[in-house]
Amino acid sequence: MADQPNPRGRIRPAPESFLTEAEITAVKEGRRDFLRNAFVTASAALAGSSVARAAEGDPNILTLPPWTTSLGQPVAARPYGLPSQYEKGLQRRESPGLTRMPQVSVAFTPLQGLFGIITPSGLHFERHHQGWVDIDPSKHRLMVHGTDDSFLKQPKVYTVDDILRLPPVSRMHFIECGANTGMEWGNVAVPTVQYSHGMLSCSEFTGVPLRVILEDCGIDWKKAKYVLAEGADGSSMTRTIPIEMVQSDEVLVAYGQNGEMLRPENGYPLRLVVPGVQGVSWVKWLRRIEVGDKPWATKDEAIHYIDLMPDGQHRQYTSVQECKSVITTPSGGQILLDKGFYNISGLAWSGRGKVKRVDVSTDGGINWRPARVEGPVNSKCLTRFNIDWVWDGKPAILQSRAMDETGYVQPAYGQLRAVRGTKSIYHNNAIQSWKVIEGGEVSNVQVL
């Protein structure tokens, strides 16, 4: 039985190890009465004979399962594929009580169960200001014009056909809502990384640089200072974008997301991609670009998405998502199975460029070790980090701290609050702490 996993000290029964060594011994000695006790957490339906055989090894191996002994499903049984039925736990969810109307709300990405850096399109977080719409692409138009005639030689209208004919680029970028982690400014408020950091997603976007379209309209780059982007949904949401970001070729009029068209919840058929900038500027269902010389102070840059400082002033036009990271596993609301080896894994990102380094602490920030930063490391894109950890069963506090290529280091809560107070709502990029207790339970705490 040397190859049988030793379940002693195991905190949570894993599916494959429901018999203790003592129970296996009991079976070998011919005692069958252990049945009454041993199968509380295992399959009670197992026949006596297979139980006897279990002593010789794992019944999942010794008794061939139905999927090994039957014909499987035909191709295209599900013409648009779906995740396994066992993956239902990983879904977008609302945070109860955060908003009162589901059309004006948020659904968070389940970061606790995702791998690598790309967010599956169906799990991309949602934030709608007036509900989502599914637009007929043949009736959608993109209009480009100036605040007056001097900004562009030729105001133009593009169909989706037109946009898809233009030369495209594909780039991977993160998108994070400015209010991500906003519920945690004052104190711990939510149990898991889904709710604390799940207004964060990352995709490969395909589209046309907005610069190309503006040049096609004959823009006067000397006169243009800002553009206004507007959506076609009921809210017709508007945001001011700096012309310098457009000129740098970063800003895209995107239609592709992870190899297919954008999902309706993410702006089908056209959305703006503004790398490194908070999600509200990535206007969905994009219908209009206006070129002008002054910012517009729209509702989402004059009433919301303004950061309240301790002196009672609001910061307006705060747009960049500064360097931030979070450990996604183990994370809040999870329970470690056992003592021993773990891979601590998480995500790091910066709105100012590439992630240069991520350090991880398991003692609440007294000592740190550099994590392995996995490739690819792209600018303004999620970056995966991993680090080995052997849990000794004692209490621990897990933290990650990212540094970007500008040398900026993600701050601790104490440092962030010393400058910005606790009422900002937006742009909380503090170091996240997960406390592990002896039983293996992980919970959300804040360390100054």
Next chain:
Amino acid sequence: MFRFSKPALGGAIALALAALTAGSALADGRYAGIGRSATRAEIHAWDIDVRPDFKGLRPGSGSVDQGQEVWEAKCTSCHGSFGESNEVHTPLIGGTTKDDIKTGHVLSLVKGDAPQRSAIMKVATVSTLFDYINRAMPLTAPKSLSNDEVYALVAYLLNLAEIVPGDFVLTEKNIAEAQARMPNRNGMRTDHGMWPGASAAKGGMGNGGKPDVKNTACMSNCKTEVKIASLLPVYAETAHGNLAEQNRPVGPVRGKDTSGKAGATPAAPAPLSENAAASKLAQDSGCMACHGVAGKIVGPGYNEVLAKYRGQADAEARLAAKVKAGGQGVWGAIPMPPQTQLKDEDIRSLVKWIMSGAKAQ
């Protein structure tokens, strides 16, 4: 030369030839055959934004009294009679004083003693109110207000905040004067490092990207003690559903069972019954934002509707008409807005469901 990229094609000859040559690059950044000119009428139809200097504002006028009328018909159900409601959205009005109108900076923001921030405590510009109401309100029927109605609604809101008197008529000519009295007009700053464009020194905004918070990458003995400032409150752990069901059933960790009934196997979901389908329709159509099944929220509870109309032969038809056209007075002063977005058949199933007791299953 026709394989040159666009910067090489500057001259007039190259321009003309490029247009004629298949597979060649661009003339002056222009893409042949892509897009078309926008007409004046098209730009006029979509270019509705209004800037803080009121560029884009279309002439018009509306009085506080007219605003109140429109408000009571179309806005009260979500925002309350005086814009003070916290039921559906955060309050629009409240928390500002006459003194704030003088200083231009809301004092309760400085003191930090306001229980929450109303829109008028934050917004510095009347243009923002006009632009947003015009493009997005009412929530279920955006862009249905006339230009003068928007003027009137803005006048009404400004009057509620005591920025303009009760006999005020807002026009394109005096809107800048009203803006100069906004209680938080001096409450906004842009001298931070989070604007991604040119800095103020270079004609843009902000400090050019200089961060305000600094940390260093200390690696060992960085502090002597770990100060835990905040722990997860128990109610917050259980308020987010069963965390065991929000994690994968395999891997290095499991989700914590926060259901309060660990060990029970969840029942398989049954197909939707007729009641469940109607209940879902009511949820999806936004009815439940204002109506409870067993009590009043903004409008009457469905149990109250049933009690009032039970046994009346034409009840279903009358209720269906009310849902479609809206109504006021039967249940108090707050009107129910017309639900023109609903299909007739959906209205019929909703009314039938309400009159059968609005059961969930």
